[in-house]
Amino acid sequence: MKLNRLTKMILVAMVLGIFCGYLFRELASSPAAITAFADQLSILTDIFLRLIKMIIAPLVFSTLVVGIARMGDAATVGRIGAKAMAWFLTASLVSLTLGLIMVNLLKPGVGLGLPLPDVAASSGIEKGALSLKDFISHLIPKSVFDAMAKNEILAIVVFSMFFGTGAAAIGDKAKGLIDAIDAVAHIMLKVTGYVMNFAPFAVFAAIAGMVAKEGLGILSTYGSFMAQFYLSLGLLWLALLAMGAIFLKGRVIELLRAVREPALLAFTTASSEAAYPKTLQGLKRFGCSDRIASFVMPMGYSFNLDGSMMYCTFAAIFIAQAYGIDLSLSQEITMLLVLMVTSKGIAGVPRASLVVIAATLSQFNIPEAGLLLLLGVDHFLDMGRSATNVLGNAIAACVVAKSEKELTAALPEVDDDEDQDGRKDIELTPAFAKQG
Structure with missing residues (x-):
């Protein structure tokens, strides 16, 4: 499989990060020096993630508005939205159910061999199951500028849908404005190319800091649990690819290559958000219509976090097993249904999976202190969850595009140098030009 320049640099940065982090931990004079080293390196990662956050709001707004405005009518928007939500709910149910099945088969919490935290201990994670009021406040912004400032992706999507539908309704009067917003989309994708040059440095800093702080020894301590979780994630990838193959046939492997970067x-980086702009470009090269991708992907970041969904059931039952708490089948099914609801719309919440798990544990009288068992390895687990979220959303966008007959043949692969020189594989206008 041919790897482009950026992918190679990220892989090299990851290996160097592991080596440098381990070496510094072994040679460090004190724990305080290790903490200072990790904190200083985190500046590079923070810069990269802030740059990503800087471009996501205008990128989502511009691509989505142009796509909807050129769809022609609200009925098309509604149909595509309904298809996307149907897929999201199905994929979430598969993810949660598979997590529940695997944790009951593998029983990672039984015979853990680690001292259990006192049931009265605080995990430091605030419970945050999303209430209906919270969900509405995430869904409908008081101000689009406030939503953009806070990177409330779901709220930006809602405003963009109204704005794009209104622009489509007034026809030629909005043409000049839509052309200008289309230019903004092109500019933001160009800026994405510049920002991605910093990715290897961010990856190096994130990996080196994590290894220095946590040490590779934690992998042996939690090795069995992590191996079982990643095995479950691997099965989820197979399940998602199989679901995608029903619609995409053999091209699902081609899609896997398109979103590998x-x-x-x-x-x-353990961040799905960091991959958003590159995912859009990968879908474009795969042949997925821009208007479909720019509509489905932002919604997916709130409703279709497949890796995070699996982790919620897997981790909750793991903690119950560790404390010797037997849950009946009906209780586990109830937990699954509760998580189907409470996990939606939490994009942008720090450590979202842990927040949802904390809220779920209390509802089933499982000690919240059990989260302390996971905090040390959560970053390692989050890496797999984030990559899975990217794959799940990419498949969702392509399946919806296929159902709308807006999935074309893939464009030739190009290197990142060519991407940033303005090659047509990131142009939006031709795919958007199709009406209805």
Whole structure:
């Protein structure tokens, strides 16, 4: 499989990060020096993630508005939205159910061999199951500028849908404005190319800091649990690819190649958000219509976090097993249904999976202190969850595009140098030009 320049650099940065982090931990004079080293390196990762956050709001707004405005009518928007939500709910149910099945088969919490935290201990994670009021506040912004400032992706999507539908309704009067917003989309994709040059440095800093702080020894301590979780994630990848193959046939493997770079970026930075712009470009090269991708992908970041969904059931039952708490089948099914609801719309919440798990544990009288068992390895687990989220959303976008007959043959692969020189593989206008 041919790897482009950025992918190679990220892989090299990951290996160097592991080596440098381990070496510094072995040679460090004190724990305080290790903490200072990790904190200083985190500046590079923070810069990269802030740059990503800087471009996501205008990128989502511009691509989505142009796509909807050129769809022609609200009925098309509604149909595509309904298809996307149907896929999201199905994929979430598969993810949660598979997590529940695997944790019951593997029983990672039984005979853990680690001292259990006192049941009265605080995990430091605030419970945050999303209430209906919270969900509405995430869904409908008081101000689009406030939503953009806070990177409330779901709220930006809602405003963009109204704005794009209104622009489509007034026809030629909005043409000049839509052309200008289309230019903004092109500019933001160009800026994405510049920002991605910094990705290897961010990956190096994130991996080196994590290894220095946590040490590779934690992998042996939690090796069995992590191996079982990643095995479960691997089965989820197979399940998602099989679901995609029902619609995409053999091209699902081609899609896997198209999103390998954003998936790797999400894995190494433990952030699905960091991979968003590159995922859009990968879908474009795969042949997925821009208007479909720019509509489905932002929604997916709130409703279709497949890796995070699996982790919720897997981790909750793991903690119950560790404390010797037997849950009946009906209780586990109830937990699954509760998580189907409470996990939606949490994009942008720090450590979102842990927040949802904390809220779920209390509802089933499982000690919240059990989260302390996971905090040390959560970053390692988050890497796999983030990469899975990218794959799940990419498949969702392509399946919806296929159902709308807007999935074309893939464009030839190009290197990142060519991407940033303005090659047509990141142009939006031709795919958007199709009406209805």
